[in-house]
Amino acid sequence: MKLFVINPNSTASMTEKIIASARAVAAPGVQIEGRTAHGAPASIEGHFDEVMCAAHLLREVQEAERAQADAIVVACFDDPAIGACREVATGPVIGICEAAVKAASMIATSFSVVTTLPRSVPVIEELVRRYGLDHQCRRVRSAAIPVLALEEPGSNARLLIRDEILRAIDEDGCEAVVLGCAGMADLTEWLSLETGIPVIDGVSAATKFAEALVGAGLKTSKIGAYAVPNAK
């Protein structure tokens, strides 16, 4: 099985981290192909950045399709352009927000999300509502760190995230926490140990869910909204 994991921003160090997370959980025989959306913004912090990454992301999806990808993970928590990716792809396409919150809903009655910047909070709230899980999501929180701070060695980002998770436990009464940025993937285990709560990383969740959908013999439905784009 060939699984493409696409980082929709152009920061290669983040792609490395994402690939590592995906490979760490991939089943035997699953080949993880990591891709960076060269030409996209260095980080995706809001709707504008989403648009600016989308065509680059789609180019990577088209290449994955040509390379006969069995499934595709879009590794940005804003789940940018997922519908468009699904039109292009034959196999399943899964965004890391959708994967993470649906995973959370299977192991806990409620969860909170901890993301990077405050401006991403409403974006994620809307996604969670679109996925129908607003009744299980206690709160979307920001640790008030820019995405790229997660790439800086020696930054205190991990401490800020840990503290926000502790506040989520205390104030929200949530039973699990979802990490709201692909760049947090490498912190998952440490955060879970520090906080004593299931901490869910979207990259791992999406990698495994993509494998699962392929393994169950499922492909993207092509008879409706996700049909191949109309030729122009």
Next chain:
Amino acid sequence: MKLFVINPNSTASMTEKIIASARAVAAPGVQIEGRTAHGAPASIEGHFDEVMCAAHLLREVQEAERAQADAIVVACFDDPAIGACREVATGPVIGICEAAVKAASMIATSFSVVTTLPRSVPVIEELVRRYGLDHQCRRVRSAAIPVLALEEPGSNARLLIRDEILRAIDEDGCEAVVLGCAGMADLTEWLSLETGIPVIDGVSAATKFAEALVGAGLKTSKIGAYAVPNAK
């Protein structure tokens, strides 16, 4: 007041029609500036086309911003990239789907939408749900015509749309009908006469709502999700 009406696809004849609709309803003193998203697909029929138009649309929004636009109308019923446009713009930005369905909700207890292709139906259903009006929307229907058929002289598109509206009245019990494509703007009056139901065109609705927001002294909020994009 300078109001930019941007056609996010690249079909100039559609832009002409859109500009004509906007100018027909603009208040005295409101200057309508029409723009075409050159480089975008010829029509927007699904998520992929949305992505392919988005950067071109945003370029037009940025130019409108430099030209000191007071407000911007995005004239495609999929409301593509509205969040991103709002990040870029100072004044209000309104998509024609949002304008049309909110207008419908002010003059009727329920409405149905008639759009072009079946593949757009789920896209519009999701938009209506996002705007919180699913409880007033009886049904999103397709007249099974490609967007560009609306540009062909002598096509029977208008008859198909009329018949679908008549079916909506009969089967859905709706009190108003929203036209689900900018390319239908010139048919509004004829359709309303033929069917005896309020027929709502998003281009007119959005033009007037944009004027209204500016006239009420409102600008896009810049303290949250619609703040100016972060510099990269």
Next chain:
Amino acid sequence: MKLFVINPNSTASMTEKIIASARAVAAPGVQIEGRTAHGAPASIEGHFDEVMCAAHLLREVQEAERAQADAIVVACFDDPAIGACREVATGPVIGICEAAVKAASMIATSFSVVTTLPRSVPVIEELVRRYGLDHQCRRVRSAAIPVLALEEPGSNARLLIRDEILRAIDEDGCEAVVLGCAGMADLTEWLSLETGIPVIDGVSAATKFAEALVGAGLKTSKIGAYAVPNAK
């Protein structure tokens, strides 16, 4: 265009303020006709007052209809008797709560409402839910002032409202604030300057939306719930 702005309570000083707000935003050529619902309670603070004003309000709507009003604004934030007004009127009828929250939803991803008395909070919460915008409304708050305190020169009402807006920004994370009483219309600009957040007054919003609906050629649908009342 003849636009009737009806104050459903009997306090003439409030009508003056409302007319001034409406005129300040009206487009050239729009004639604002202000009316007071003589015989109604001096202020509308709860469901009982709504009922007590409703027949007087409807009498004014009927007179507006006879005077060939193009549209009608009902200038009380409880949106009293809007359905009944729509049955009587040919043109659009818009309440200031509906106008304000729908305007807020076009310029911000979230908003809070600041109203007068605590007892109005659940009334407004129900309205917001009815309009389908509960997912964008962070909180409905009360500044704990009676409606008529807004009419007293020298009252500290404006300071209390400002402080409540500041709390809304701080505690709710809202991106805009809606003023929950017609009597606050004259404070809008000052409050926005003091608090740095878009502050939305329903009177201005409804005046412009009424103009917009008329300008877009829309009238109240007469084929369903808003048909002319059945003769008895």
Next chain:
Amino acid sequence: MKLFVINPNSTASMTEKIIASARAVAAPGVQIEGRTAHGAPASIEGHFDEVMCAAHLLREVQEAERAQADAIVVACFDDPAIGACREVATGPVIGICEAAVKAASMIATSFSVVTTLPRSVPVIEELVRRYGLDHQCRRVRSAAIPVLALEEPGSNARLLIRDEILRAIDEDGCEAVVLGCAGMADLTEWLSLETGIPVIDGVSAATKFAEALVGAGLKTSKIGAYAVPNAK
């Protein structure tokens, strides 16, 4: 226990029917006091009629309150002015729509409503949504009969209602049917026998629920929206 059952329209024959229904189900020791809202419209068919009855209804509620009513039933399926009645009353106030749909939700997983005129359908749909039972309500249907046809001896109204119930069973897959008009109260048993489905009359349901609330020691909460109206 003194239970006031108020007919908010002015048709005395309907009041008689309502009183009979209430008395038929009242527990031993419960005194049913029937009242007609003299001065109100002869029937309530839409929002306008609701407003026109409301002040008369409230006058009856105030008199009931002075007469130390333990609870009040408002016997019109539009549940007019319930909030205002609750402000005035000390004991519980229950509308027949609320009672009937909540009763239905306790004996069936789904129900449909059969009302009189098509124009009442959206009014009832909104009520059902307000009560939070839209997920259990399959459909609100109209038998296309004016309210007062129910008062005419020899009218075929009962046959039309029966046929509409049979269609509801067949097309909606509902498990119970709610009668959407107080004037249908006397048909309940016959309709249930004819159709083989639980048929729920709001007058009986509200009478019993009012008794129940009183019997459980409950009164209308006076610390919020239902507090006694503010003195003017």
Next chain:
Amino acid sequence: MKLFVINPNSTASMTEKIIASARAVAAPGVQIEGRTAHGAPASIEGHFDEVMCAAHLLREVQEAERAQADAIVVACFDDPAIGACREVATGPVIGICEAAVKAASMIATSFSVVTTLPRSVPVIEELVRRYGLDHQCRRVRSAAIPVLALEEPGSNARLLIRDEILRAIDEDGCEAVVLGCAGMADLTEWLSLETGIPVIDGVSAATKFAEALVGAGLKTSKIGAYAVPNAK
């Protein structure tokens, strides 16, 4: 009328308390038959306990059915196995959570629930959402006491509950409070006096609603999900 009130746990002292509550509110002529689900857990604190009580509860329902019960109350706030009970029973079956929150929704615009252990909070939240009343429920709170502490003479449980109600009033702005455990039934009056807010006990509410449904001539619908179990 013969009304069975079944305690789905095996603690006889709690059954006594429940029977006393039911009898205290029963109408003249209503015979309350109390039953204990011998063999069930001593208290129901979570999903596992629900399952462990369910077959024992159903055995009691079957016996009630054989004894020609007119209606059945299931006296545990988790409303365990209600659907199954309704399949078995001819008359209405009502759980105390459903009864209590629906009663609350008739006398107040909002309510909070105060239950025993934190682990029951999500269980009740889900019930409230299933009943469609999440928009009226401000918050489900725990007083952090095990169910059986309510049975211990001299425990400070009642003080902890009172304090939690006071916090609900202060923090939630609720207009009524629902007691989230059958074992609190005997505290209702005292708590209401201490806190000045309507306090709703599910046992009384369900007893009266069961009476009400029977009195209105309603039985469980047998044409759908609540039909008699299929023979195996």
Next chain:
Amino acid sequence: MKLFVINPNSTASMTEKIIASARAVAAPGVQIEGRTAHGAPASIEGHFDEVMCAAHLLREVQEAERAQADAIVVACFDDPAIGACREVATGPVIGICEAAVKAASMIATSFSVVTTLPRSVPVIEELVRRYGLDHQCRRVRSAAIPVLALEEPGSNARLLIRDEILRAIDEDGCEAVVLGCAGMADLTEWLSLETGIPVIDGVSAATKFAEALVGAGLKTSKIGAYAVPNAK
């Protein structure tokens, strides 16, 4: 990885079919342990059967837990007793309805469910709403066949299911179909070929999702509603 797949009914032939489906999709190294809930009803057709199977199902879950199961699949489309199973288990527990509808939501914008008996329709509708996917579920349909007909060689059950799927495509406009019974697992591929639409079997979906959750390092949260049952 040791994955227990439990058939909550007592029909061993169905367990065989379920195990075969699970094994067919299991990743290399995943050991599928099939279990039958001996003592449970032969089929689960409604709430009563759910209760009657639950304790037997839980016994199997407890044994799986002692056998150090990494995850558990509950292979009945009513998702019986899932919360209780999660309290008992350390690893993830997933029901086949939840797995199937969440899988459907990842490959299609909408789906319909085809189940066995009409009485299961409301049960599944409630599950879908609980999982937050009612906005993506077009309709829950019944093929009007008893569960055990699926076990009879030579029954026409597969033809009835195929025809119902074809009706779903035609009438519902759904983009995928979910099979609403574990006993249909062996028909998935044939049905998909016959109907040309993605057909989703819950057993495969749940098996793969269980693997996925384990592979992503996730366990059931033990700090809230799914904590180990309180000792009695």
